[in-house]
Amino acid sequence: MKKIINHPGLGNVIYTKRKSSRTIRVRIVSDGDVQVSLPCRVSFAVAAAFVDRNRKRIEDLMDVRKKKIAGKTFLPGLSEAELQDLRKNAGKILPARASSLAAALLRKIREEDLYKLLPLSDRFKVRIKEGYTPFAYGRLAIKNNKSNWGSCSSLNNLNLNMQLLRLPADLMDFVIIHELCHLVYHNHGPGFHALLDALCDGMEKEKAGRLKRFIIR
Ligand SMILES: [Zn+2]
Structure with missing residues (x-):
């Protein structure tokens, strides 16, 4: 009561x-x-x-x-029907967005010669030049949780939170790019951040700061 x-x-x-x-x-x-x-x-x-x-x-x-x-923005809880809708949309949008971002990032690395600047191993740079995509992932699962926006397993499977659809579009992309970078670096070391920042045109800090303000209720 x-x-x-x-x-x-x-x-x-x-x-x-x-x-x-x-x-x-x-x-x-x-x-x-x-x-x-x-x-x-x-x-x-x-x-x-x-x-x-x-x-x-x-x-x-x-x-x-x-x-x-x-300064935080709370994403209010959703009804069962709204959650179902969100899950359906996320199932369509997130896999498509992840694969198009993976392709775009590879293009960016090649076109801007980023592989020369990044702290990647020589072997890795040669492989990228030869056409190998470092952003190939296995299974992509859509989750609904409050603790994280996404994750990448040691087997290169990705999890993305369906609540990403409720963020500004560039932050949704930022989370996906973050997880794609984990396919290259399975940690949050300097190499990981250098790659992520380069792929976000030097906006990693700004985007991470804005993302932190969004809380799922
Ligand atoms: Zn991470």
């Missing part, structure tokens, strides 16, 4: 009775709202009084949270 009670200092507080709750617990959720869970036997009024008694501590927690989320 849920109830929203407005507290004059804290704003709207969401109270939820839970069978699993043993005590009254307060937490500040991602965008700074106060959520309280309470055992079923405890009345909402008792929980509200508890919140009022602990107001100072809750305000401190809200301040910490506010500092943490300053």
Whole structure:
């Protein structure tokens, strides 16, 4: 059972009775709202009084949270139907985008003679010149998670988060390029960053900074 009670200092507080709750617990959720869970036997009024008694501590927690989320953009949670739509679109768009970016990056390396500038092994440079694509991947899976935008396995399989479709287009590409660079470097060492930065025309820092501001709820 849920109830929203407005507290004059804290704003709207969401109270939820839970069978699993043993005590009254307060937490500040991602965008700074106060959520309280309470055992079923405890009345909402008792929980509200508890919140009022602990107001100072809750305000401190809200301040910490506010500092943490300053400048962040929260992507709100989606309904089941919206998630289904997103999954369907992601299944079409992400694989196509990954393969066209892989081809474009290889072209870029060749046309701009980037292979001469990059900290790649001589053998690798020769292979690129000969037409070998360093951005060939195995399986591409579409995931839905909150912890990462994408990943690359040691077997060169890629995972991309369907939530990428909700980012500005250039950040979606940036994540895909990041994962494609892991096909060359399976780490975040200097070589990896040099490659990624070169392929992003020196914008890696700027894009990484903007990407960090997006949080999936
Ligand atoms: Zn990475």
